[in-house]
Amino acid sequence: MNAVFETYKSRTIAFDTCLDIxxxxxxxxxxxxxxxxxxxxxLMNVKKHLPVWLKQIENSTLPIYKQAFLIVHEAREGxxxxxxxxxxxxxxxxxxxxxxFDSSEIITDSPYNTNSLLCVWELEVFAHERASWIxxxxxxxxxxxxxxxxxxxxxxQL
Numbered sequence: 001m002n003a004v005f006e007t008y009k010s011r012t013i014a015f016d017t018c019l020d021i022x023x024x025x026x027x028x029x030x031x032x033x034x035x036x037x038x039x040x041x042x043l044m045n046v047k048k049h050l051p052v053w054l055k056q057i058e059n060s061t062l063p064i065y066k067q068a069f070l071i072v073h074e075a076r077e078g079x080x081x082x083x084x085x086x087x088x089x090x091x092x093x094x095x096x097x098x099x100x101f102d103s104s105e106i107i108t109d110s111p112y113n114t115n116s117l118l119c120v121w122e123l124e125v126f127a128h129e130r131a132s133w134i135x136x137x138x139x140x141x142x143x144x145x146x147x148x149x150x151x152x153x154x155x156x157q158l
Contacts, residue, residue: 011121012037015153016072019047024054024066025150027129031073031121042079042099042107043072049107053083053095062087065137067146069129071122081107082122084129090138092126094118128155 014037016028028047030037037043050070057064068085081097096110096117110116118126136149 008120013121013124013155015155016043018150018153019050021051021054024068025146026050026054027069027150027153029069029071029125029153029155031071031125033075037074039072039074039079039099039101039104042081042104045099045105045107046070046072046081046097050083057083057085057093057095060087060093062091062093063089065144065146067137067149069125071125073119073122075119079104080110080122082116082118084126086133086137090133092129124155 011031011033012035013029013031016030019026019028028043030043032038054066054068057068065086068083070084071080071082073080073082078098078100081099083095083097084092087093094116096112097107098110099107132149132152136152137144137146
């Protein structure tokens with residue numbers, strides 16, 4: 001099979017804020033394929049949805065630690081929203097949502113609802129979050145430093 005690839009170009013990845021929502025710590029990052037992140041309305045709408053989404057996660061049969069990170073990614077086809085939370089000690093569970101540029105007030109489940117897709121730019125955030133979880137939680141298994149984890153937001157970009 002002959003694949004067609006685009007030449008890799010760095011995208012701007014930025015830390016937006018940390019939110020404390022019903023005892024959840026949530027780190028929020030933005031990614032854009034433009035010069036500057038411009039989907040502020042979608043980001044604001046996503047933040048309004050977070051309390052409901054986090055409450056739904058609490059129904060999980062897996063252990064949760066109320067530590068999460070959110071990625072809001074302006075891409076070619078629209079804005080991808082990835083809500084990620086730590087579970088089972090060292091695992092990340094991900095729920096993917098989507099908002100189109102044409103209907104920015106509407107957030108839907110991913111159009112690829114049977115699979116969670118991650119792109120190379122989102123994986124930079126995942127790599128940082130992995131290292132942060134190991135440093136602040138897993139290496140301190142008896143006394144996890146959740147505050148240190150939630151405040152660790154400096155991503156090294158390629």
